[in-house]
Amino acid sequence: MSLRYALLAALHESPATGYELTQRFRHRLAHVWNASHQQIYRELGKLHEEGLLTMTEVPQTEKPDRKLYQVTAEGEQDLRTWLTRPQPRPPTRDPLLVKLFAGDLLDLPALRAEMERLRMGWEQQLQTFQAIEQEHFSAPETLPQHYRMQHLALRRGILGIQASLRWLEEMEETLDQDN
Amino acid sequence: MSLRYALLAALHESPATGYELTQRFRHRLAHVWNASHQQIYRELGKLHEEGLLTMTEVPQTEKPDRKLYQVTAEGEQDLRTWLTRPQPRPPTRDPLLVKLFAGDLLDLPALRAEMERLRMGWEQQLQTFQAIEQEHFSAPETLPQHYRMQHLALRRGILGIQASLRWLEEMEETLDQDN
C-alpha cells in the first residue's frame, strides 16, 4: 500500500519517468522502499488513471518515448492525508536469522562465507551512504526542512548498517571461539 | 519462500501444533520471522502433504483436537540443504522513511506523536529481549552450538533496536532545533 505514496513522494520532489524512478528506488531510496520496475510502471499507470498524476509523452528519436509524470493537486492532497496517519512498522522477515534458529544443523564454513559476502555488501553501502551525507548534508542545520528530513532517513540507513556490521563482528567472535 | 523453513526450523527444535507455533512466532521469533496463524496453518498443511512433516491428532475433551507436527527425515534434509544456500537480504520497505522523503509536507506534531509511540514500543521490546538474554544466555560460552546461534539471532534484535532508539534521539534533536 505504501508504494503509491513512495512514488508520490518521489515525484513530489521532482517530476520523473518510470525509468528514472526505478533508478532512484535502486540508489537513493534503497534504504527506504524497494520496488521493481515492473511494479513501478504498473502503479504509475494506476495513479495516472485515478488522477493523482499527470502524464506527458516526450518523443525521442531512435529511443522509446519517455512518459513524464507529475503530481497533481489531488495527488498532493492524497499524500498529505496519508502522511498524518500513523503507519504500522514493517514486520521482520530475515532468512539469515531463520538459519540461526536451526543452529545445530548449520554448516559453519557456508555460514562464514555468507557472512563475508554480507560484510562486503554492507561496507560498500555504508561508504555510499556516507559519501551522500558528506556531499549533500555536511551542514544539516542550514538546510530547509525538506532536506533535513531526508537526511534523517539517510541517518537511519547509516545507523542500521553500522549496527549490522557490529553484529557481524560479534558473530565472528562467537564462531572463532568454537571453531 | 522462507516461511516453510522457519516452520521446519521451529519444529526441529521441538514438535508443536499450529497454535503453539503461532505463539512462538509472535514472541520468541518476533525479531526473526513474522507470520499470521492463517498462514501458518496453511503452510503446515502443505508441508504435511509433501511429506516433510508427520501429523498426529491429539484428542481433547471439550476443546478442538490438537494436531501435533514433527519434522520427518526428509524434512530435515530439505532444511539442511536450504541452510547451505545463501539467502538474499530482505528488501527494505519502511513507510516511516517514505514519510521523511516528503519532508516539507510533513505535519510535525503528528510525526512527533508517531515517534513517541514508536519509542515506547521499541523500549518495551528491548526490555523483553534483554530479559530473555539474561535468563537463557547469561553464559553464552558454555552453551552448545544450537543455543549460541539462537543467542546471535537475539543479539541481532537487540543491536537493531538499540540503533533504532539512537536514531529516534537524533530525530528528536533535529526536530527540536527547528521549531
Add this chain to the structure above:
DNA sequence: ATAGTATATGCATACTGTTGCATATAGGTC
C-alpha cells in the same frame, strides 16, 4: 560477429501475505 550494458516501456503469471469470516467451548469481566 557476438555479447553485454544502457535507455525505455510493459504484460502475464505465480507466489506470498493480509483480512474477514467461521466454528466450538470455557472462563472471567462489566
Add this chain to the structure above:
DNA sequence: GACCTATATGCAACAGTATGCATATACTAT
C-alpha cells in the same frame, strides 16, 4: 445477559510482490 480472552483450527477472497518474458535501439567491449 453481553462482551472479551484463551484454546484450537481453518477457508475464501483479495492485495502486494516476484519472476519470466517481450519489444526496440544504440553503444561499447571482446
